[in-house]
Amino acid sequence: MSNDIAYPVFRTPDRVGALDAARRIVEYGRRADSRVSARTELRSGAEVRRVAKELPGGWFRAWEEYGEFDGVPSQDLPVLITGVRGCGLPSDPAAYEERLPVECELYGMPVGSVEDAFAAAAGPNVGEINWDGLCWPDASELDLPGESKHAEVTLLLNTRSRELDEPADDHTVLVHVRSLRIDGRQTEEPYAHWLAAQVGLTVIGPGQRW
Template identity: 65%
Template structure:
């Protein structure tokens, strides 16, 4: 079992520019099976409605209250939109959202270049991410690394700077992922992340973020 670690290679306030840079990095490892997934935390009813209009095929899930459901309540008996519904099935009554925010949004395993632009345009103040997975990074013999596919990913964090969504930020962050190899507290494959970033004119600009 192995894990990934992601290194920031760009920060900036313009979401369209951040998307363009993330795509440039993604193209370095793009292959036949590459796909993209979207995630967001929608913190107001207006944000939920905007996302439902722009990308209704995504799945929306409201927050359960602590102790509201336990193992005795079958999954299928829970309110549908707390389990997950697509845009057309969201509640229309604003009172249904009381105590249910933030609403989680996800749209998984989509074709590359099919949803990223619409998602970035609609993100507004929401915290979220675009994640390109199933990439294959090339060999880097000049720095002593073979290519890898298992942990080859690119992430664009929107309105936050960490993978844990630790609070909003006034900028967006692009991350390049490689396999984590921690030896005595030192990441042995960090030079590979530097090399990958350099292939598209970028540079690692901060510490790695574990998965």
């Protein structure tokens, strides 16, 4: 089993500029079956309602206490716990005010189908757009083979952390490569630098792992 490591290659407070930079490197590795997913964490009922109007096809799921619904049949669970499309959210604001944060997610969509709408709808909330199913080419001058299993790009919105736990006033593009550590050194880091350079970007910080 192998894992990935994601290196920041672009950062800006300009949401559109960040999305454009992410798309440049996505296109470098895009395949016919590449997909995009996105998620954002909403911490007020007003934001849940607003985002649901802008993303009615988004999948909304709320926070629950550990073990809170043990033994409860699935058909009796609140729809916000099992998950519900934006167009089917409860009309009573209290239904989600009491269960914040609420996560909105779009999963496995065609590349180019949701990115603009999602980035705009996320607004001030932390979130991410992730493209996977990419394929990085060989870097023959570095004697490094291509990569498909861990070829991804992530745009972090209003945060610099893959955990989405540190709000920020800017947006960061990450390029993913295989994590391979030998003698305490990430041997694939030069590959991340090479990939960024192919589209006019550069690694600007240490890699992030889950």
